[in-house]
Amino acid sequence: MKTKVVLYFVILILGIFLGWLFFHAPQSGNEKHDQVAEALRSKIWTCAMHPQIRMDKPGKCPICAMELIPLNLNSSFGQDAGGLHMSKEAVQLANVMTSVVSAQNPVKEVRLYGKVQADERLLQNQATHITGRIEKLLVNFTGEPVCKGQKLAQIYSPELVTAQQELLEAVRSKQSQPEIYEAAREKLHQWKLTDGQISELEHSGQVQPNMDILSNTGGVVTARRVNVGDYVSQGSVLYEVSDLSHVWVLFDAYESDLPFLKTGDKIDFTIESLPGSSYAGIVKFIDPVIDPVNRVAKVRVEIGNPGAKLKPEMFATGIVKANLQQYRNKLVIPRSAVLWTGKRSVVYIREAKTDEPVFRIREIELGPVIGDNYVVTHGLKAGEEIVVQGAFSVDAASQLEGKPSMMNQQEKGMREVSENSIFDVSGNCDLCKERIEKAAKSVDGVQNAVWDMKTKKISVTYMKSRTTLDTIQKAIATTGHDAEKFKASDENYKQLPECCLYRK
Numbered sequence: 471m472k473t474k475v476v477l478y479f480v481i482l483i484l485g486i487f488l489g490w491l492f493f494h495a496p497q498s499g500n501e502k503h504d505q506v507a508e509a510l511r512s513k514i515w516t517c518a519m520h521p522q523i524r525m526d527k528p529g530k531c532p533i534c535a536m537e538l539i540p541l542n543l544n545s546s547f548g549q550d551a552g553g554l555h556m557s558k559e560a561v562q563l564a565n566v567m568t569s570v571v572s573a574q575n576p577v578k579e580v581r582l583y584g585k586v587q588a589d590e591r592l593l594q595n596q597a598t599h600i601t602g603r604i605e606k607l608l609v610n611f612t613g614e615p616v617c618k619g620q621k622l623a624q625i626y627s628p629e630l631v632t633a634q635q636e637l638l639e640a641v642r643s644k645q646s647q648p649e650i651y652e653a654a655r656e657k658l659h660q661w662k663l664t665d666g667q668i669s670e671l672e673h674s675g676q677v678q679p680n681m682d683i684l685s686n687t688g689g690v691v692t693a694r695r696v697n698v699g700d701y702v703s704q705g706s707v708l709y710e711v712s713d714l715s716h717v718w719v720l721f722d723a724y725e726s727d728l729p730f731l732k733t734g735d736k737i738d739f740t741i742e743s744l745p746g747s748s749y750a751g752i753v754k755f756i757d758p759v760i761d762p763v764n765r766v767a768k769v770r771v772e773i774g775n776p777g778a779k780l781k782p783e784m785f786a787t788g789i790v791k792a793n794l795q796q797y798r799n800k801l802v803i804p805r806s807a808v809l810w811t812g813k814r815s816v817v818y819i820r821e822a823k824t825d826e827p828v829f830r831i832r833e834i835e836l837g838p839v840i841g842d843n844y845v846v847t848h849g850l851k852a853g854e855e856i857v858v859q860g861a862f863s864v865d866a867a868s869q870l871e872g873k874p875s876m877m878n879q880q881e882k883g884m885r886e887v888s889e890n891s892i893f894d895v896s897g898n899c900d901l902c903k904e905r906i907e908k909a910a911k912s913v914d915g916v917q918n919a920v921w922d923m924k925t926k927k928i929s930v931t932y933m934k935s936r937t938t939l940d941t942i943q944k945a946i947a948t949t950g951h952d953a954e955k956f957k958a959s960d961e962n963y964k965q966l967p968e969c970c971l972y973r974k
Contacts, residue, residue, distance in 0.1 A: 533929055565859065566864060579790070583788075614691045802844070897970065
């Protein structure tokens with residue numbers, strides 16, 4: 471009896487072993503291959519440079535010919551198709567930093583460059599008021615200071631000699647004919663002789679052949695227009711004299727700076743040749759006309775010049791702190807946070823109340839630049855947290871995962887959606903390639919088009935909101951090339967060059 475029990479037990483063990491051997495045999499090589507192929511087919515393949523490309527099998531990018539890479543379809547993708555999930559370690563390695571957005575009263579610093587110039591209102595021309603010959607110059611060079619009433623030159627004038635003789639004759643008959651005497655004196659007054667010169671002539675009783683020309687202003691000679699022996703006529707300019715006790719500082723303001731400047735603004739400036747000295751003034755005048763050559767408008771500051779330290783043509787650098795009242799209590803963000811994509815500007819927002827960092831792209835509208843910051847006019851709210859450093863790293867990660875990014879506008883609220891499609895187009899040569907791509911790109915909304923001469927396929931990236939595949943294929947067909955859905959007419963086909971004829 472015991473022998474039978476042992477025998478039955480051995481048979482049972484043997485049966486279990488044989489069953490396991492047959493029903494749990496290792497899979498064949500073909501089965502393994504099928505499983506690998508199925509795994510590959512379940513992946514989505516994309517291009518690192520053109521994330522809008524989506525393929526169901528590995529290969530090369532139809533746009534740039536780079537090898538496609540598998541799209542990272544992790545669990546976070548299914549949870550939030552628009553947000554980019556990053557681990558804390560990845561954020562730290564990418565050196566990503568964030569900051570909370572806040573409202574400020576922006577002050578824009580406008581930097582201006584200019585020169586010191588003489589006050590035009592204090593410029594004087596020292597002219598002669600009688601015709602004659604210059605016999606002597608008492609002021610001989612430019613830059614020489616002169617005082618009002620100082621002798622500048624001596625002139626010989628026959629008319630002046632005659633007028634002196636008439637005055638001396640009138641002095642003798644002064645009691646009997648006072649009108650003639652006054653007329654003779656007035657004649658010399660009109661030639662700008664002073665009362666002192668006329669009185670000296672009357673007391674001496676002798677005609678002076680050379681008469682002194684006296685300065686009618688004080689300042690510095692900025693130009694000498696006459697030499698000894700020159701004949702001058704009435705009104706000829708002998709010297710140009712500038713009074714530098716009060717000067718102008720003329721700054722150049724570009725067109726982009728003018729909206730932030732107004733008369734009455736305070737401007738702090740320094741003079742390059744006077745280090746350590748600082749000056750301040752008020753904007754008195756802004757030129758209403760733009761210089762057509764330099765594209766600038768002059769901004770004038772008037773300032774006293776005790777000791778004549780400020781000299782014309784000295785370089786000046788000024789700063790105006792303009793209060794932007796129209797942007798009062800607006801949001802201000804660092805320039806490093808903004809990514810530019812053509813006409814659009816975007817930032818990355820960090821989602822609140824998440825265990826791990828989650829970033830989402832946001833399009834914003836910007837106001838003026840304020841130093842290293844931008845004023846935000848639309849798209850953000852106070853208290854939101856944005857990426858201020860490492861935004862490009864976040865965007866690159868978003869592109870690789872196929873999330874909305876600078877180049878892939880799929881986020882809700884973005885203005886346009888990019889789509890990529892590949893279809894057949896008939897053609898032969900490089901001329902065909904150029905013609906086909908040009909026709910596709912001529913359609914409004916098409917961003918890129920690349921035709922492969924070997925595969926006879928074209929890859930088109932376009933905006934779904936602005937065009938359709940049918941419209942693109944029709945445009946290609948009108949050039950004489952058969953598209954996948956629309957054939958070219960015989961008339962258009964016959965107009966192609968002989969090397970481009972593809973129909974048999």
